[in-house]
Amino acid sequence: ICWSVGGGWHRPRVSPYGPIALDPAAAVLHYGQEVFEGIKAYRHADGSIHTFRPDQNARRLQRSARRLALPELPAPYFIQSLRELIAADGAWVPSGADQSLYLRPFMFAKEAFLGVRPAHKVNYYVIASPAGAYFTGGVKPVSIWLSEDYARAGKGGTGAAKTGGNYAASLLPQAEAYEHECDQVVFLDEARNVEELGGMNIVFVYKDGRIVTPQSESILEGITRDSILQLAIDRGHKVEGRAVSLTEWREGVASGEIAEVFACGTAAVVTPIGVLKGRDFFDEQPTGTLALELRQELTDIQYGRAEDKHGWMLRLDA
Numbered sequence: 001i002c003w004s005v006g007g008g009w010h011r012p013r014v015s016p017y018g019p020i021a022l023d024p025a026a027a028v029l030h031y032g033q034e035v036f037e038g039i040k041a042y043r044h045a046d047g048s049i050h051t052f053r054p055d056q057n058a059r060r061l062q063r064s065a066r067r068l069a070l071p072e073l074p075a076p077y078f079i080q081s082l083r084e085l086i087a088a089d090g091a092w093v094p095s096g097a098d099q100s101l102y103l104r105p106f107m108f109a110k111e112a113f114l115g116v117r118p119a120h121k122v123n124y125y126v127i128a129s130p131a132g133a134y135f136t137g138g139v140k141p142v143s144i145w146l147s148e149d150y151a152r153a154g155k156g157g158t159g160a161a162k163t164g165g166n167y168a169a170s171l172l173p174q175a176e177a178y179e180h181e182c183d184q185v186v187f188l189d190e191a192r193n194v195e196e197l198g199g200m201n202i203v204f205v206y207k208d209g210r211i212v213t214p215q216s217e218s219i220l221e222g223i224t225r226d227s228i229l230q231l232a233i234d235r236g237h238k239v240e241g242r243a244v245s246l247t248e249w250r251e252g253v254a255s256g257e258i259a260e261v262f263a264c265g266t267a268a269v270v271t272p273i274g275v276l277k278g279r280d281f282f283d284e285q286p287t288g289t290l291a292l293e294l295r296q297e298l299t300d301i302q303y304g305r306a307e308d309k310h311g312w313m314l315r316l317d318a
């Protein structure tokens with residue numbers, strides 16, 4: 001779908017996958033004016049194709065777009081774009097355990113000009129790719145590297161938006177994590193509060209059953225986290241969204257107050273955190289069963305094996 005100043009949203013169409021022609025002066029290439037989403041389509045046992053809380057992705061795309069001075073795509077257009085892609089290419093939705101079709105809606109500044117201002121011409125696309133199970137041979141706890149030298153987002157910045165620049169900023173710290181034999185990087189804010197991983201939110205489970213997760217303006221509000229926490233509330237857990245300092249994390253683990261630490265996002269769903277490693281420390285993390293139980297409960301809803309009591313699923317192929 002195209003958008004222009006004066007013309008609004010127009011020209012929705014489905015076309016075969018292939019390169020996009022861009023003018024070398026296209027604003028996105030120079031000023032990074034772009035936003036995106038990540039969402040999955042699941043095949044249920046009867047062959048039907050469903051997606052999970054697309055209204056939430058539509059709203060987050062709008063919030064991201066607003067921050068990047070891009071036009072807001074109306075939610076019905078967002079949902080229609082997923083339906084049309086499935087109508088054209090639904091055969092690509094795999095049917096194996098934990099398999100899905102990953103959908104990547106994205107919007108960028110196509111207008112060609114050199115100068116820093118919001119573009120007057122913008123394109124929105126959806127592409128898709130079959131995604132296998134994130135973990136093969138069972139869910140394994142991941143190890144996390146604490147980034148001390150780099151920040152992912154600053155106050156008043158674009159941290160809460162899903163935009164490429166945030167991910168560009170996380171590549172070097174992620175490479176540092178790999179150098180230290182860690183799977184993922186965790187970021188702190190200026191006050192040394194815990195933010196999130198490169199592509200997942202973080203959740204702490206206290207031994208009294210309380211669940212605490214960082215809340216701030218510079219964190220991407222994960223839809224998986226919101227859903228997992230709702231399932232936890234349904235089970236009677238108390239959930240707090242607030243600042244969590246690195247000290248609270250490390251002392252909570254050392255004293256046994258924190259019973260479990262896990263990360264969550266669309267790609268991995270839920271993954272326990274096994275180790276937190278920093279420049280001068282190595283903290284083993286406690287593991288429990290709640291993360292895996294919530295993971296099972298959520299995937300049972302997504303794959304149509306359990307009742308969708310919150311009305312989260314939307315059928316795409318009918």
Ligand code: PMP
Pocket residue numbers: 038196197198199200201220221222223224225264265266267
């Ligand atoms: N934080 C970041 C930085 C992410 O890229 C993602 C993945 N979209 C998440 C958190 C988790 O969000 P969601 O559960 O909506 O996938």
